Amino acid sequence: xxxxxxxxxxxxxxxxxxxxxxxxxxxxxxxxxxxxxxxxxxxxxxxxxxxxxxxxxxxxxxxxxxxxxxxxxxxxxxxxxxxxxxxxxxxxxxxxxxxxxxxxxxxxxxxxxxxxxxxxxxxxxxxxxxxxxxxxxxxxxxxxxxxxxxxxxxxxxxxxxxxxxxxxxxxxxxxxxxxxxxxxxxxxxxxxxxxxxxxxxxxxxxxxxxxxxxxxxxxxxxxxxxxxxxxxxxxxxxxxxxxxxxxxxxxxxxxxxxxxxxxxxxxxxxxxxxxxxxxxxxxxxxxxxxxxxxxxxxxxxxxxxxxxxxxxxxxxxxxxxxxxxxxxxxxxxxxxxxxxxxxxxxxxxxxxxxxxxxxxxxx
Numbered sequence: 001x002x003x004x005x006x007x008x009x010x011x012x013x014x015x016x017x018x019x020x021x022x023x024x025x026x027x028x029x030x031x032x033x034x035x036x037x038x039x040x041x042x043x044x045x046x047x048x049x050x051x052x053x054x055x056x057x058x059x060x061x062x063x064x065x066x067x068x069x070x071x072x073x074x075x076x077x078x079x080x081x082x083x084x085x086x087x088x089x090x091x092x093x094x095x096x097x098x099x100x101x102x103x104x105x106x107x108x109x110x111x112x113x114x115x116x117x118x119x120x121x122x123x124x125x126x127x128x129x130x131x132x133x134x135x136x137x138x139x140x141x142x143x144x145x146x147x148x149x150x151x152x153x154x155x156x157x158x159x160x161x162x163x164x165x166x167x168x169x170x171x172x173x174x175x176x177x178x179x180x181x182x183x184x185x186x187x188x189x190x191x192x193x194x195x196x197x198x199x200x201x202x203x204x205x206x207x208x209x210x211x212x213x214x215x216x217x218x219x220x221x222x223x224x225x226x227x228x229x230x231x232x233x234x235x236x237x238x239x240x241x242x243x244x245x246x247x248x249x250x251x252x253x254x255x256x257x258x259x260x261x262x263x264x265x266x267x268x269x270x271x272x273x274x275x276x277x278x279x280x281x282x283x284x285x286x287x288x289x290x291x292x293x294x295x296x297x298x299x300x301x302x303x304x305x306x307x308x309x310x311x312x313x314x315x316x317x318x319x320x321x322x323x324x325x326x327x328x329x330x331x332x333x334x335x336x337x338x339x340x341x342x343x344x345x346x347x348x349x350x351x352x353x354x355x356x357x358x359x360x361x362x363x
Contacts, residue, residue, distance in 0.1 A: 025096075025097060025100070026095075026096030026097050026099070026100055027096075027100060028082045028085060028086050028089075028096075028099045028100055028102075028103055029082065029100070029103065029104075030079055030080045030082050030103040030105075031103065031104050031105050031106060032079060032080065032103075032105035032137065032152055033105075034078075034079075034080060034152050034153050035080050036080070037077070037078040037079075037080055037152065037153050038057060038078055039057065039059060039076065039077065039078040039081045039084050040055070040056070040057055040076075040077040040078060040154065041054075041055070041056045041057065041058065041059060041061055041062050041074065041075070041076060041077075042054075042055055042074075042075040042076075042077070043055075043056070043061065043062060043065070043072065043073070043074050043075075044072070044073045044075075044162070044165055045065060045068060045070050045071070045072045045073075046070055046071055046072075046073075046165055046173055047069070047070040047071060047173065048168075048173050048174050050070055051165065051166060051168070051173075053166070059076075059084040059087055059088055062074045062076070062088060062148075063091050065146060066092070066143075066145075066146065068145065068146075070145070071145055071146070071147075071176060071177050071180060072145065072146040072147075073146070073147050073148075073149070073165075073180060074146065074147070074148040074149070075148075075149045075151065075158075076088070076148070076149065076150045076151065077151050077152075077153060077154050078151075078152070078153065079102065079103045079105070079137070079150060079151075079152050080103075082103055085099060085102055085103055085150070086099060088148075089102075092141070092143075092148070093116075094117075094119075094141065095114065095119075098112070098119050098141070101119070101121060101139065102139045102150050104137075105137040105152065106137075107121050107137065107139075108121070108235075108239050109121050109122045109123060109236060109239035109240045109242075109243055110239065110243060111243045111246050111247065113250065113252060116143060116144070117141050117142055117143045117144075117254070118140075118141070118142040118181075118252065118254060119139070119140070119141055119142075120139065120140045120142065120181075120185075120243060121137075121138075121139045121140075122138055122139075122140070122185070122188060122236070122240050122243065123135055123136065123137065123138065123235075123236035123240070124136040124137075124138045124151070124156060124157060124188060124191070125191065125192060125195045125232075125233060125236055126157065126191060126194070126195060127195065127198050133229045133232065135232050135236065136151065136152050136153070136156075137152055138150065138151050138152075138156075138188075140181065140184065142177060142178065142181045142254060143177060143254070144177065144254060145176070145177055146177055147177050147180045147181055147184065149184065157187050157188060157190075157191040158184065158187050160187065161183050161184065161187055164183075175259070176256065176259075177254070178254055178255045178256055178259045179256075179259050179262070181255075182259055182262045182263055182266060185244065185266060186262075186266055186269075188240075189240075189266060189269050189270050189273060190269070192233075192236075192237060192270075192273045193269075193273060195233065196233075196273060196276050196277065196280065199226070199229065199230065199233070199280055200280060202222075202226060203226065203280060203283055203284060203287070206219065206222060206223065206226070206287055207287070207290070210287070210290050210291060210294055213294070219291060220288070220291065223284065223287045223288050223291065226284045226287070227284055227285075230277065230280060230281045230284050231281075233277055234277050234278075234281065237270065237273050237274050237277050238274060238277075240270060241267075241270045241271065241274050244263065244266055244267045244270050245267055247263050248260060248263045248264050248267050304362070308357060308362065308363065311353065311357075312350060312353050312354070315349050315353070316346050316349060316350065319342065319345065319346055319349070320346075323342060
């Protein structure tokens with residue numbers, strides 16, 4: 001009995017799974033990748049006739065502003081120092097689950113309402129000068145007279161807001177912490193438009209390459225990168241739309257009625273961003289189809305040329321085959337100019353076929 005051949009087993013590559021921190025709820029464990037970021041504290045204390053800014057690396061400088069008669073914005077850079085985050089959370093009586101969400105960088109954008117404050121999580125999106133896409137985890141605690149923001153690292157989109165606070169531009173120095181919350185979120189959403197414009201330019205560049213037949217070898221990798229970027233943008237925008245919708249409809253005493261009108265306008269902006277994301281998502285998905293269509297068209301052109309060449313040489317091969325047979329008596333072989341007549345006939349067939357193919361617009 002013939003022995004059966006052993007089937008070669010398919011070798012499945014080992015997939016590196018993410019580390020899951022299976023700890024008790026409320027445990028403050030940093031889950032990001034920026035482990036060596038020094039904690040920096042930026043404090044802006046302001047009112048209509050008062051402005052004071054403090055830049056420090058000591059978390060203790062953020063204490064004591066709860067009794068201030070002014071509005072205070074405390075911005076914390078660096079989430080990897082969890083002990084400092086816990087100290088700040090204990091001082092301002094933040095729930096342990098909030099402290100956990102502050103340092104959980106993969107947390108989905110959301111809003112939690114508490115008796116004395118609101119907690120909001122969102123993503124800060126931007127492109128670096130080298131064109132790399134950055135998705136930074138940011139959280140915010142909004143109290144009666146203060147707003148505390150937590151960032152993973154230095155650099156943000158709030159420089160124009162700092163300038164307005166420093167130079168008393170606009171209405172922000174005359175408003176409360178709820179308007180500061182709106183201004184921070186408004187800057188985030190406005191920057192989403194900038195990200196969308198950059199993404200649109202990338203899509204148009206690849207489309208131009210496909211239409212102009214200047215396809216590079218790594219264009220499929222570029223399309224895959226765009227797919228990943230649009231998915232990350234969508235994961236940031238869609239949940240934030242829900243958050244702003246809740247802010248618009250909430251009846252908390254921390255948000256004044258006049259600020260609700262600005263939040264309603266902010267909701268219109270995030271809807272516009274969300275719709276743009278969906279449009280560009282479809283366009284990116286269509287880029288791969290367009291690329292495959294381009295490759296298919298090139299292959300069809302090659303096959304058309306080869307088919308025409310074969311069609312031209314079939315009758316010529318037939319004629320050469322007849323007069324190449326080894327029969328003893330073929331009348332044309334005895335003709336003095338038979339060789340030249342055959343060449344003339346083959347050239348005539350060749351030209352006739354070319355004329356026919358051009359008439360049919362196959363060439």
